[in-house]
Amino acid sequence: MTATLRTLIKDSNLGLRLRTRPADDSSLDEPLTWVASSDLADPTPFLSAGNALLTTGAQFRSDEPVPYTEYVARLLEHGIVGLGFGLGVLRESVPDPLLRACDEAGLPLFEVPYRVPFLAVIHHVADSVAASRHARENWALSAQRAISFAALRTDGLESCLSELARQLGAWVALFDADGRRAHLTGPGSTTVGEPALAVIVESEVERLLARGQRSSSTAAHDDVSLTFQTIGRRGELRGVLVLGGAPGTGGLDQAARTVVSSVIALVGLALEQSRSLTRSRAALRTGLLAALTAGDVRLVKDIAQRMKSPLPPEPVHVLQLEVPEARLDRLRDWLEDRMSAHPGSLFAGREEDGVVVLTAEAETAATVRRLAGTYADRVGVSDPHAYADLSAGLRQARAACERARARDEPSATFSEIAASDMADLLPEQRARDVARSLLDPLTRHDAANATDLTGALRVWLEHNGQWEPAARELGVHRHTLKARISLIERVLGQSLAGFDGRANVWLALRALD
DSSP: OOOBHHHHHHOTTTTOEEEEOOSSGGGGGSBOOEEEEOOOSOOGGGOOTTEEEEEOSTTSOTTSOOOHHHHHHHHHHTTOOEEEEEOSSSOSSOOHHHHHHHHHHTOOEEEEOTTSOHHHHHHHHHHHHHHHHHHHHHHHHHHHHHHHHHHTSTTHHHHHHHHHHHHHTSEEEEEETTSOEEEEESTTGGGGGSHHHHHHHHHHHHHHHHHTSOOEEEEEETTEEEEEEEEEETTEEEEEEEEESOSSTTOOOHHHHHHHHHHHHHHHHHHHHHHHHHHHHHHHHHHHHHHHHTTOHHHHHHHHHHTTOOOOOSSEEEEEEEOOGGGHHHHHHHHHHHHHHSTTSEEEEEETTEEEEEEEHHHHHHHHHHHBTTTBSEEEEOOOBOGGGHHHHHHHHHHHHHHHHHTTOSEEEHHHHHTSOGGGGSOHHHHHHHHHHHHHHHHHHHHHHTOOHHHHHHHHHHTTTOHHHHHHHHTSOHHHHHHHHHHHHHHHTOOOSSHHHHHHHHHHHHHTO
């Protein structure tokens, strides 16, 4: 049994007598960490919070004023939970001013009779502390054993967390690497949804994940003690374990921390195993995607159904994802969770140039919003396609992804490309390089002769090679414009009389806009 002031005073072998009580009687049940004896005027440098102090009163000399109030205040400020006064050694009774000071401050004071040595009181508490520590160590071993057996069940992760919650008498929540709550169990778990508590928990989880280091922290809300512990290696955190409502205002003791540490290891192992399984399933889906593109629709549908990852209903949108290597594992985890929670909403695989996701029409917009910028740098979206025409959808998705990259946008759709100018379909950098090469002689001629043949060429082409309207816009005679175009042909070494020549030069000008 844990030693407290109440158990100490109730022990008939000691015969202690309580003379003053605190305003909150429950403080008599706070655990005693130790009992020390001292007759120093200020013993606090040698004491710890949770200690009780025994004294004979030698420091209270009767031939001079004694600052009893200051003495008691120092003890309380240092966290001393009780004061024992030994009778018959120097004084036959507790000084009345000391009684009043303890009573006014709320510090429990008890008398120790002359027949009871201080050492007996200290031994009593020492034996209780040792017995309590031994009991907690036995509890920790028993709890670890129960949690280990729970981890062997089919639903090992959930069972492990449930057993931890039962052993601690607290609720347990597991948040994944994205800060989403993946599991919640234990007594009082419904309080996690309360707005004020949810804000504290979610903000601390987000902070720990953002640091990317193995760490732990504590917090409190009303009477709920919160403990946070990251899971995973530095730079590769897999989530955060949160304990709420753990007994004691100080949070977890050493025995409970030992149990939690073992659970952290088990959860980390379970998550790594889950990630390995996710990778294997992703590799299988990649093969199925290749078979689907090759036209083996019936076979792929059958295998996907057996995997409990059915294909989305036709027609489907094809999403081409450009994903940094560092985010691949997180993306796989999200896709796996999504396919498990909503079968038939999407199907994913990997190709040499990125990750490919097939989505039902109703899921496409929400999926793109979730993926773009969070897991993928770029997302290209095809038009709806039947599985028999999936290869065309893949080409469209790749073209859309290239468009998003060229415009430095998080996503693009093939329908946007179809509605745009055909000139926009040219590979941007290649087109610019070719355009500079083609127009470079004209650009150098303008620079050397302080002319603007390039501008005249642009106006002439914009007017479809019509001399009169182009000359009016330029403010010159049509014969002057004809002379300039002839000069441009000689400088470029290219005829502008036919459509092909004009089209090449026009596209070059557009590419450099």
